[in-house]
Amino acid sequence: xxxxxxxxxxxxxxxxxxxxxxxxxxxxxxxxxxxxxxxxxxxxxxxxxxxxxxxxxxxxxxxxxxxxxxxxxxxxxxxxxxxxxxxxxxxxxxxxxxxxxxxxxxxxxxxxxxxxxxxxxxxxxxxxxxxxxxxxxxxxxxxxxxxxxxxxxxxxxxxxxxxxxxxxxxxxxxxxxxxxxxxxxxxxxxxxxxxxxxxxxxxxxxxxxxxxxxxxxxxxxxxxxxxxxxxxxxxxxxxxxxxxxxxxxxxxxxxxxxxxxxxxxxxxxxxxxxxxxxxxxxxxxxxxxxxxxxxxxxxxxxxxxxxxxxxxxxxxxxxxxxxxxxxxxxxxxxxxxxxxxxxxxxxxxxxxxxxxxxxxxxxxxxxxxxxxxxxxxxxxxxxxxxxxxxxxxxxxxxxxxxxxxxxxxxxxxxxxxxxxxxxxxxxxxxxxxxxxxxxxxxxxxxxxxxxxxxxxxxxxxxxxxxxxxxxxxxxxxxxxxxxxxxxxxxxxxxxxxxxxxxxxxxxxxxxxxxxxxxxxxxxxxxxxxxxxxxxxxxxxxxxxxxxxxxxxxxxxxxxxxxxxxxxxxxxxxxx
Amino acid sequence: xxxxxxxxxxxxxxxxxxxxxxxxxxxxxxxxxxxxxxxxxxxxxxxxxxxxxxxxxxxxxxxxxxxxxxxxxxxxxxxxxxxxxxxxxxxxxxxxxxxxxxxxxxxxxxxxxxxxxxxxxxxxxxxxxxxxxxxxxxxxxxxxxxxxxxxxxxxxxxxxxxxxxxxxxxxxxxxxxxxxxxxxxxxxxxxxxxxxxxxxxxxxxxxxxxxxxxxxxxxxxxxxxxxxxxxxxxxxxxxxxxxxxxxxxxxxxxxxxxxxxxxxxxxxxxxxxxxxxxxxxxxxxxxxxxxxxxxxxxxxxxxxxxxxxxxxxxxxxxxxxxxxxxxxxxxxxxxxxxxxxxxxxxxxxxxxxxxxxxxxxxxxxxxxxxxxxxxxxxxxxxxxx
Numbered sequence: 030x031x032x033x034x035x036x037x038x039x040x041x042x043x044x045x046x047x048x049x050x051x052x053x054x055x056x057x058x059x060x061x062x063x064x065x066x067x068x069x070x071x072x073x074x075x076x077x078x079x080x081x082x083x084x085x086x087x088x089x090x091x092x093x094x095x096x097x098x099x100x101x102x103x104x105x106x107x108x109x110x111x112x113x114x115x116x117x118x119x120x121x122x123x124x125x126x127x128x129x130x131x132x133x134x135x136x137x138x139x140x141x142x143x144x145x146x147x148x149x150x151x152x153x154x155x156x157x158x159x160x161x162x163x164x165x166x167x168x169x170x171x172x173x174x175x176x177x178x179x180x181x182x183x184x185x186x187x188x189x190x191x192x193x194x195x196x197x198x199x200x201x202x203x204x205x206x207x208x209x210x211x212x213x214x215x216x217x218x219x220x221x222x223x224x225x226x227x228x229x230x231x232x233x234x235x236x237x238x239x240x241x242x243x244x245x246x247x248x249x250x251x252x253x254x255x256x257x258x259x260x261x262x263x264x265x266x267x268x269x270x271x272x273x274x275x276x277x278x279x280x281x282x283x284x285x286x287x288x289x290x291x292x293x294x295x296x297x298x299x300x301x302x303x304x305x306x307x308x309x310x311x312x313x314x315x316x317x318x319x320x321x322x323x324x325x326x327x328x329x330x331x332x333x334x335x336x337x338x339x340x341x342x343x344x345x346x347x348x349x350x351x352x353x354x355x356x357x358x359x360x361x362x363x364x365x366x367x368x369x370x371x372x373x374x375x376x377x378x379x380x381x382x383x384x385x386x387x388x389x390x391x392x393x394x395x396x397x398x399x400x401x402x403x404x405x406x407x408x409x410x411x412x413x414x415x416x417x418x419x420x421x422x423x424x425x426x427x428x429x430x431x432x433x434x435x436x437x438x439x440x441x442x443x444x445x446x447x448x449x450x451x452x453x454x455x456x457x458x459x460x461x462x463x464x465x466x467x468x469x470x471x472x473x474x475x476x477x478x479x480x481x482x483x484x485x486x487x488x489x490x491x492x493x494x495x496x497x498x499x500x501x502x503x504x505x506x507x508x509x510x511x512x513x514x515x516x517x518x519x520x521x522x523x524x525x526x527x528x529x530x531x532x533x534x535x536x537x538x539x540x541x542x543x544x545x546x547x548x549x550x551x552x553x554x555x556x557x558x559x560x561x562x563x564x565x566x567x568x569x570x571x572x573x574x575x576x577x578x579x580x581x582x583x584x585x586x587x588x589x590x591x592x593x594x595x596x597x598x599x600x601x602x603x604x
Numbered sequence: 605x606x607x608x609x610x611x612x613x614x615x616x617x618x619x620x621x622x623x624x625x626x627x628x629x630x631x632x633x634x635x636x637x638x639x640x641x642x643x644x645x646x647x648x649x650x651x652x653x654x655x656x657x658x659x660x661x662x663x664x665x666x667x668x669x670x671x672x673x674x675x676x677x678x679x680x681x682x683x684x685x686x687x688x689x690x691x692x693x694x695x696x697x698x699x700x701x702x703x704x705x706x707x708x709x710x711x712x713x714x715x716x717x718x719x720x721x722x723x724x725x726x727x728x729x730x731x732x733x734x735x736x737x738x739x740x741x742x743x744x745x746x747x748x749x750x751x752x753x754x755x756x757x758x759x760x761x762x763x764x765x766x767x768x769x770x771x772x773x774x775x776x777x778x779x780x781x782x783x784x785x786x787x788x789x790x791x792x793x794x795x796x797x798x799x800x801x802x803x804x805x806x807x808x809x810x811x812x813x814x815x816x817x818x819x820x821x822x823x824x825x826x827x828x829x830x831x832x833x834x835x836x837x838x839x840x841x842x843x844x845x846x847x848x849x850x851x852x853x854x855x856x857x858x859x860x861x862x863x864x865x866x867x868x869x870x871x872x873x874x875x876x877x878x879x880x881x882x883x884x885x886x887x888x889x890x891x892x893x894x895x896x897x898x899x900x901x902x903x904x905x906x907x908x909x910x911x912x913x914x915x916x917x918x919x920x921x922x923x924x925x926x927x928x929x930x931x932x933x934x935x936x937x938x939x940x941x942x943x944x945x946x947x948x949x950x951x952x953x954x955x956x957x958x959x960x961x962x963x964x965x966x967x968x969x970x971x972x973x974x975x976x977x978x979x980x981x982x983x984x985x986x987x988x989x
Contacts, residue, residue: 332611373611396684399626401611401656427606432630433653435662438606 033158034066036092037150038083040074040099042129049133051143055098059150064158066090075105080112087116094122094157098150100129119162121529121589126153152601159594163529166567170256171280172520174513175200177248177459180208181502182285182494182509184230189513191239195520198277199234200243202265206231208287209495214317215364216502217356218391226502249274251462254568255489256280256525281489281516284473285509286459288450288495291340291347298412299336299446306330306423307413307444309339310357322368322443324423330372330442332422333365336411337378341449344408347470351449351499355382358447359391362400375401375439377411377428385501403439404431413444450499463490464552473497483512487551488525488568491515530589531570532577536562538584545576545585610658617655619714620701621893622694628652628686634678639818640671644965647671648678648688651695664702667785667964669695670950670957675819676887690891697893700949703781706773709945716894719946723898726941730934738926747922747929754929760846766940767843773944778952785960794967802962809955811836824886827873831903832951834870837862838910860914871907874900899947906935 037059041047052070060068067090071079074097086092095118097109102125110120128146136142172195176187179201187197205211206227213223234240243262250261260282263274293301293309301307305325308316316322324330335358341351355378362374376395381402383392396402405411411428422440430437452471453459460467465485466474473492476484483491491512494505519525532553534545541561545554553569554576556562565576565585577587586592614626628649635641635649647668654662669692678688701709712719738744738753746752786794809815813832816825841849841863848859878900880889913928943949 375609375611393627393684396627396629399614401609401614401626402629403609403657430657433650433657433659435657435659436606437609437657437659439609440611 033064033094034090034092035064035094035096035154035157036083036086036090037065037068037096037098037154038074038079039068039070039128039150040079040097041070041072042074042100042133043072046099046129046133049136049139049142050128050146051139054143055147055150058147059098059154062151062154064094065154066092074099075108080108083109083112084116087113087118093118094124094160096124096126096150096153096157098126098128098146098153101125101127101131119164121163122157122160124153124157124160126150148602148604151604152598155601156594156598159591159597160589163588165529166527168254168256168525168527168568170519170523170525171258171278172196173198173277173279174516175248175258175260175277175279175282176285177282177463178208178285178287178494178496179203179206179234179242179244180285180287180494181210181227181230182287182496182505183208183283184227184234185506185509186283186285186493186513187240188230188233188237189510190516191234191237193513193517193520195239195517197240198243198260198262198279199240200246200248200262202245202247204245206234206242206244209290210502212311212314214314215360217353217360218385218387220360220363248459248462251282251464254566255487256519257568258282258489281491281519282463283491283493283509283512283516284459284463284465284496285492285494286453286456286496288499289453291351291448291451293339293446293448295346296339298410299339299444300413300415300424301446304413304415304424304444306442307446309446309448310354310361311448313361313445317364322365324443328442329369330423332373332375332440333361333369333443333445334375334377334424334426334439334441335361335445335447336426337376337447339446339448340451342379342407343410347449347451349470349499350382352382353499353501354447354449356385356388356391356501358445359395359400361445362395363398366398366400373401374399375403375426375441377403377405377426377439379405379407385503403428403437405429406431411439413441416440450495453496456496459496463487465490465492483508483515489519525568527568528572530572530587531567532565532572532574532585532587533567534563534565535584535586536560538582539563539580540582540584542581544579544581548575548579550575607659607661610660613658613660613663614656617694617698620694620697621891622655622687622691624685624687625652625655625691626686627684628656628682628688629684631683633681633683634688637677637681638672639675639677639820640673640815644968645671645961648692652686652688652691655691655695661789663695663698665784665789666695667957667961668692669699670954671815671961672696673816673819673825674888675821675824677820679887687891689887693888693891694893696950697895697947699781700946700953703777703784703949703953704945705776705780706945712942712946713893713895716898719895719898723902723938723942726938727934730937731930734930734933738930744926745923747917747925753926754933756847759933763842763846766937770940770943774949774952777944777949778956781953781956782960785957786964790964792967794963798963798966802959802966805959805962806955809958810951813954815958824888827876830869830873831877834866834868834873837866838870841866863914867907867911870903871911874903874907878904895946898942902935902939902942906932906939909935 039052039056041052056068056070059065067086071082073079083095095113106125109123113120113123126149128149132142132146174190174195174197176183176197176199179199183199187199190197210223210227216223235242245265246262247265248260249263251258253259258279259276260279261274261276290311299307337354337358340346358376362376365372365374381392383389405428409429411426413424413426416422416425423442424444426439426441428437456467456471464487468474473496475482475492475497476486483493485492493508493512539562543556543563545563546556551569551571553566555564555566557564572587574587574590577585630649632649635646641647645668651666651668672692674689674693676689682688697713701713742751742753744753813825813829816828880886881892884890909932913925913932916928917925
């Protein structure tokens with residue numbers, strides 16, 4: 030191997046680095062290293078003059094490798110790669126040594142910090158000598174989209190894609206569209222009909238030539254990678270029957286599988302299942318949709334009590350807030366008061382979460398409608414009992430009321446339990462099929478909770494709505510549209526760019542043990558049963574290196590993280 | 605033992621003037637701003653809570669509404685317009701009806717028609733009774749001395765009978781108030797010695813209404829003080845010196861010096877109160893219950909008829925003086941007949957409440973020190989309740 034010509038550029042980062050690390054000393058010592066053609070320091074290497082300095086040196090001094098000694102590559106690797114490209118060098122011939130986050134920001138002792146920075150610089154110089162020029166790959170982006178779930182999220186995402194002129198496969202387990210929203214009467218806080226919200230969307234989806242609605246069906250298998258997935262769809266619930274399955278090509282998947290409601294019979298002290306007039310919020314929605322609020326005995330209830338946080342915000346069940354129940358409870362108070370003006374509504378809550386647009390006003394209106402709000406402690410709970418005949422009501426709810434400090438009993442003829450949301454029982458199956466992760470409660474995990482809320486760690490798989498976490502209709506719709514926008518962006522570019530850094534199997538060395546197949550967290554390693562060799566799908570590989578380390582035949586090489594490169598880096602530190 | 609929530613009670617209290625209490629979401633600004641709210645009597649928030657929840661037994665035994673003089677700062681500060689000041693006022697009205705052993709107050713507070721009917725009935729009956737009596741003992745043309753239409757000794761005796769009946773009713777109601785606030789639902793009883801040691805509070809608060817003066821603006825207190833001063837002075841004059849006042853017209857004007865001062869104070873202060881409610885100035889002026897109107901209007905009529913009667917008497921028109929006297933006396937009877945059942949009874953509940961509150965505070969304090977456990981009134985118990 031010919032002697033490389035390496036340029037080393039040490040950044041002061043204003044005083045961020047220079048006040049602790051002696052940059053000039055590093056510059057002196059590094060310039061004496063073999064292969065280093067030039068070493069310079071500069072105030073801000075990432076600035077335009079700093080980048081120009083590198084570009085000029087590459088051209089004039091005929092450099093073939095560059096080491097930037099500055100901040101974390103997460104901060105500026107892109108910047109310096111771009112500089113190399115503009116100088117006519119392959120961008121992978123760059124290495125960065127992080128002497129800001131790893132030295133100047135975490136050490137006080139100038140001598141020790143400088144020594145450490147020097148070691149990291151030596152390591153980078155040694156490593157960069159073994160860098161190879163790499164090329165990014167690209168693949169076609171299939172403009173079709175698979176949407177899982179026909180609730181408000183799925184419908185919205187599907188229509189968004191269809192309106193943009195792209196084909197959508199809308200897969201729904203049930204025999205009808207609408208999801209959980211189809212079980213709701215009015216919506217809070219503006220008391221719009223849920224039916225009105227849905228009907229327009231369902232009709233449009235059914236009539237759109239771009240949307241293929243697949244009712245009673247489910248995703249059976251998904252292979253391929255972003256832009257090039259093959260989805261197998263079959264009848265929901267019939268496992269293993271392949272003759273009714275169809276395969277479709279899609280470029281991206283939006284998972285909108287929604288939630289299921291908490292099973293109230295898991296809580297004994299509410300008497301759900303034993304006391305006939307203790308019902309869940311969804312059972313009450315059914316009454317509202319039928320237009321008749323009455324007890325199981327067919328009587329009009331005089332006292333109606335609403336209990337919040339059933340299954341939510343508790344130590345025993347789910348610790349999280351289900352977000353929609355507070356406003357739904359207020360909606361019930363309104364609907365009960367307007368249907369039965371002589372009734373009395375008690376609302377038992379832990380905290381009133383009225384965070385959304387119009388929610389606070391809605392809360393105030395509920396007070397005006399004389400809803401009796403009763404507060405109980407987070408770690409306490411109301412107990413519902415059958416009342417005696419002389420009590421003049423069906424049930425009595427015992428609770429310690431926080432705002433008065435009194436142990437009270439509340440008369441009730443009907444109790445509505447505001448059951449929270451939880452992840453669907455089949456969420457883990459869906460997660461496995463599309464290769465995304467779940468948190469400890471079973472919700473799908475987003476790529477970044479703040480900055481990338483609808484993407485997942487698998488490229489091309491998006492999540493929207495309540496399959497990721499409880500949320501209300503506006504947030505769900507916003508996410509569905511966001512996911513559609515992300516996919517439309519990819520479709521508009523037509524090509525999928527694949528990072529040049531991935532693992533490769535040397536077929537001559539592979540013994541076909543398939544250890545790596547199971548190990549890969551991204552399902553990127555496939556087995557070629559004809560050749561009896563494993564093969565890495567470069568588009569799926571995230572270059573984590575798991576298979577490289579595990580391979581007993583050392584048959585897998587990670588591009589840009591070769592054994593030679595890493596060994597040289599370690600040597601550099603230890604010298 | 606859990607207390608039963610009564611969601612219907614809030615509807616009942618609407619009739620007593622508590623219209624906005626369901627708006628309260630318990631921020632506690634009202635209790636923070638109230639100049640009288642002090643442990644162990646923290647209000648108005650807790651009183652509002654008991655009312656919202658319909659904790660009837662707690663409300664009935666509470667003393668807090670009587671410690672409020674309605675300066676209105678709580679209502680000004682309320683972010684939800686729940687009118688805590690008016691709620692306390694309504695609770696006082698409700699408590700008066702609860703203390704009333706006859707139960708008549710409940711009818712008067714809940715229906716202005718019932719109240720008006722009662723007022724008219726008593727007035728007409730009294731007029732009829734006085735005319736019948738006067739005609740049987742004398743002549744309408746004779747005001748004083750032999751043959752007088754309404755002889756002063758007889759009227760004096762009648763006054764004492766009326767006062768005796770009032771004392772009986774008021775005594776019974778005050779006893780019920782004492783039982784509710786000091787005995788019922790209370791763990792610790794105050795020893796007799798403590799009642800004796802603090803007895804001076806009763807006349808002190810009766811005459812001075814000094815807590816009212818601590819509400820910030822002393823204007824309303826001064827007006828109120830004038831009414832009480834005038835009223836009490838007139839009461840003393842009538843009960844003690846009726847014969848001397850009815851004599852004349854030849855007696856000296858200066859005999860009436862006290863009476864004139866008292867009447868002037870009473871008339872001016874009462875008219876100021878009427879004006880405040882008419883133009884809706886000040887916190888109380890914004891909310892006037894029908895019983896408040898009845899109270900003020902009867903008082904104005906009482907004072908005016910008294911003055912007219914005195915004037916025609918002094919001018920020597922004996923017949924006219926007798927007619928005016930019948931009207932005035934009938935108003936007096938009408939006025940006093942409402943005394944134990946509605947607003948005016950606060951004249952004894954207020955000082956009693958100050959007295960009881962202090963006794964209760966001291967006995968709770970002693971108890972707390974001895975047992976080293978937090979003890980407070982039923983309204984004030986913490987979570988462990």
